[in-house]
Amino acid sequence: MDYLKLYFSANEFKNSFNSDFENFKTVYEDASLQRFVKENISFYKACFENTEYIELKDGNFFIKTEFLGCNIMTEVLDMIKTPQKEINEVKRKQVNFAFESILTFLNEKLNINEQKTGSIQWHGNKTELIELTKALIENGNLKGKQEDIFKRVQEVFGTELKHIDQAITKFTYRTGSKTIFLDTLKGSFNNYIDNKAK
Numbered sequence: 001m002d003y004l005k006l007y008f009s010a011n012e013f014k015n016s017f018n019s020d021f022e023n024f025k026t027v028y029e030d031a032s033l034q035r036f037v038k039e040n041i042s043f044y045k046a047c048f049e050n051t052e053y054i055e056l057k058d059g060n061f062f063i064k065t066e067f068l069g070c071n072i073m074t075e076v077l078d079m080i081k082t083p084q085k086e087i088n089e090v091k092r093k094q095v096n097f098a099f100e101s102i103l104t105f106l107n108e109k110l111n112i113n114e115q116k117t118g119s120i121q122w123h124g125n126k127t128e129l130i131e132l133t134k135a136l137i138e139n140g141n142l143k144g145k146q147e148d149i150f151k152r153v154q155e156v157f158g159t160e161l162k163h164i165d166q167a168i169t170k171f172t173y174r175t176g177s178k179t180i181f182l183d184t185l186k187g188s189f190n191n192y193i194d195n196k197a198k
Helices: 010-027 033-049 064-068 074-080 089-119 126-138 146-157 164-171 180-197
Strands: 053-055 061-063
Touching: 010 033, 010 089, 033 089, 074 089, 126 146, 126 164, 126 180
Parallel strands: none
Antiparallel strands: 053 061
């Protein structure tokens, strides 16, 4: 998995998570956040296994992957071994704890993303979602960097929005109404109010 980075610090992993996801999408353009998280979970489970000990009845210890004959990750083992090729127990525990913390973070990300995707779904087209979001930004209802706001909107609705800036620019070239979707929303809400009043 050369498209995933190997971190030996949970804090470094968390701080780089968003930028690594963007880099991941440059390799796999249509990849979702959920897929990125799942790929990382598989990767770091293997890393974690490479730092787990199994104690045998005779008192000996084996790295779990060495004992089970699983895929051994050279980078991980090099990190926890001394120059004499012996296991540095302090380093092994540090790395083991880091991988465990990374997996906890990833599983939380996966659960949050699946809950969001399962509870709220966008049934309009993507241009409409961009128009609505931009209107809320310009009206001051959503505050923050526009890029961050659109990232969050995509996560909430489980919808990937591409070429956002170009789409916003195209709004200015519309003939007739510049706010097609907002006009539709206004009409739908007015109809709702009128029907409730009857």
